[in-house]
Amino acid sequence: MLGAIDSGLFTSYRGKNRASWARESAARRKRLGGQLAALAHVELSGPDARVAKLLREKLAELGTPAVAGVAPGRCEDASRKDLDYPALNQALVACFTGIANILQFEGATIDRASALAQLHQIAEPARRKALFLAFLPLWQAVNGEDAADSPYRRLVKLAAARAGESPIDAAARTVGATRGEIEAWLVQILDAWRAAGDDRMVEPWDYRFEIGAADRMLAGRIPLDSLLAIDHRYYRDLGVDLDALGVLYDVAPRPDKSSVAYTDFLIRGRLRGGRWEPTVARVLASYRHGTLGALNELVHENGHAAHISAIRNRPVYVDWNDTLFVEAFADVPAWSLYEPAWQQRYLGAAATERDSLRALYGSVLLDVAWALFECRMLRAPDSDPNLVWTDITSYYLRITPHPEFAWWLARVQLVDEPGYMVNYGLGAVVTAELRARTREAIGSFDTGNPRWYAWLSNALLRYGSERDTPTLLRELLGRPVSPQALLTELHRMAARGQPLISAAD
Numbered sequence: 001m002l003g004a005i006d007s008g009l010f011t012s013y014r015g016k017n018r019a020s021w022a023r024e025s026a027a028r029r030k031r032l033g034g035q036l037a038a039l040a041h042v043e044l045s046g047p048d049a050r051v052a053k054l055l056r057e058k059l060a061e062l063g064t065p066a067v068a069g070v071a072p073g074r075c076e077d078a079s080r081k082d083l084d085y086p087a088l089n090q091a092l093v094a095c096f097t098g099i100a101n102i103l104q105f106e107g108a109t110i111d112r113a114s115a116l117a118q119l120h121q122i123a124e125p126a127r128r129k130a131l132f133l134a135f136l137p138l139w140q141a142v143n144g145e146d147a148a149d150s151p152y153r154r155l156v157k158l159a160a161a162r163a164g165e166s167p168i169d170a171a172a173r174t175v176g177a178t179r180g181e182i183e184a185w186l187v188q189i190l191d192a193w194r195a196a197g198d199d200r201m202v203e204p205w206d207y208r209f210e211i212g213a214a215d216r217m218l219a220g221r222i223p224l225d226s227l228l229a230i231d232h233r234y235y236r237d238l239g240v241d242l243d244a245l246g247v248l249y250d251v252a253p254r255p256d257k258s259s260v261a262y263t264d265f266l267i268r269g270r271l272r273g274g275r276w277e278p279t280v281a282r283v284l285a286s287y288r289h290g291t292l293g294a295l296n297e298l299v300h301e302n303g304h305a306a307h308i309s310a311i312r313n314r315p316v317y318v319d320w321n322d323t324l325f326v327e328a329f330a331d332v333p334a335w336s337l338y339e340p341a342w343q344q345r346y347l348g349a350a351a352t353e354r355d356s357l358r359a360l361y362g363s364v365l366l367d368v369a370w371a372l373f374e375c376r377m378l379r380a381p382d383s384d385p386n387l388v389w390t391d392i393t394s395y396y397l398r399i400t401p402h403p404e405f406a407w408w409l410a411r412v413q414l415v416d417e418p419g420y421m422v423n424y425g426l427g428a429v430v431t432a433e434l435r436a437r438t439r440e441a442i443g444s445f446d447t448g449n450p451r452w453y454a455w456l457s458n459a460l461l462r463y464g465s466e467r468d469t470p471t472l473l474r475e476l477l478g479r480p481v482s483p484q485a486l487l488t489e490l491h492r493m494a495a496r497g498q499p500l501i502s503a504a505d
């Protein structure tokens with residue numbers, strides 16, 4: 001509730017303002033703390049003992065300030081050689097938030113996310129190049145002259161030397177594989193994309209435009225004020241009535257609003273007196289244009305809303321699962337937007353199958369490239385990041401080498417938590433697995449399928465955080481996770497010269 005008020009969605013809810021919600025939350029935490037203390041000497045059953053342990057952990061987490069003892073970083077400090085990992089990390093995140101929100105382009109400022117979106121749209125190559133080069137001050141602040149002691153290169157060395165489980169090992173464990181196996185998967189996926197393309201090289205500032213043909217063709221079919229209606233119609237066809245679920249939307253641009261879209265609990269559902277009091281989700285985003293990309297993001301966010309609304313479990317488990325699973329699940333409906341059959345039904349026109357798949361997988365493959373980049377950097381932290389990135393992107397994505405630019409620096413996660421991008425690369429593997437398994441069980445759902453929500457709720461969603469991702473995936477698939485489903489999708493693009501799939505489903 002406090003998060004919803006702080007986001008600017010409303011100033012009071014159910015008759016209480018921020019201060020009274022804060023008082024209520026503190027009072028409830030205190031009461032729970034007392035109850036847990038009283039349980040310390042009670043013999044609990046296995047499941048109850050686990051719940052008590054989780055509640056103690058959550059309570060401790062809530063009691064700790066988000067950035068305990070670490071002052072907000074300053075980008076200027078990134079050049080100091082004496083910073084430890086948390087301090088350097090904070091400084092580099094500050095470079096991203098500071099510089100990337102005020103890039104200079106054609107005499108105006110533009111933020112990082114809008115700039116990347118514009119690179120799909122701008123028709124003139126010279127303007128695309130100018131917009132690409134608007135990132136230079138960011139690259140300079142984070143990676144200097146790409147020397148061995150550049151701020152980013154010091155950060156990677158510190159990250160690789162850290163104790164405890166690395167984000168890469170954690171992501172690998174989530175899908176039941178080893179670090180070596182996932183690195184091999186990422187290479188296989190990149191190889192499949194390379195095999196599906198032609199031999200033409202494109203400049204880095206042209207890559208997004210090259211994969212953006214479907215977005216450009218369909219943009220005129222998606223008026224800004226139709227985004228929610230199209231999204232809701234698709235979900236209704238999937239058996240999800242978002243209006244009945246009471247999801248709250250905060251999707252109009254507003255100054256000082258988060259530039260990142262997200263979905264969260266407003267009210268957590270619970271069983272009271274034998275009746276389920278439903279979860280209420282809220283979706284926050286900022287839409288200025290109706291584009292396929294914007295619609296894709298909205299459908300993804302509503303995937304989160306449908307997910308948390310389907311949880312039926314004791315209160316402690318009415319919560320998010322692992323990030324990797326959560327993000328991969330939200331893309332299960334969102335990837336359908338890049339099927340011509342979906343476009344024909346919901347937009348009344350369709351791009352070719354090849355353009356549609358290139359739009360989707362061209363973005364997915366950038367995530368896979370970043371995942372491999374981080375695997376390689378953290379395995380050999382003395383490597384030159386510009387060269388590692390150039391090697392990957394020139395060979396697999398056929399992007400002209402520009403080792404003089406640190407153009408891999410487009411995502412804040414790279415400095416916020418080196419290794420984290422692996423979650424996105426592997427997330428695509430899991431999304432493809434979930435889509436293939438769902439299709440196998442209930443049939444195609446690209447143009448709707450009334451069994452979709454009930455089947456997925458029962459198979460995956462109702463447990464909430466009680467079941468971890470390895471358990472959920474093992475039970476759903478009946479075998480270990482594999483990159484095969486994603487590889488099969490990429491092979492669809494390689495079938496060149498074949499007649500395009502007709503719009504009729």
Ligand SMILES: [Zn+2]
Pocket residue numbers: 300301304326327330
């Ligand atoms: Zn998400």
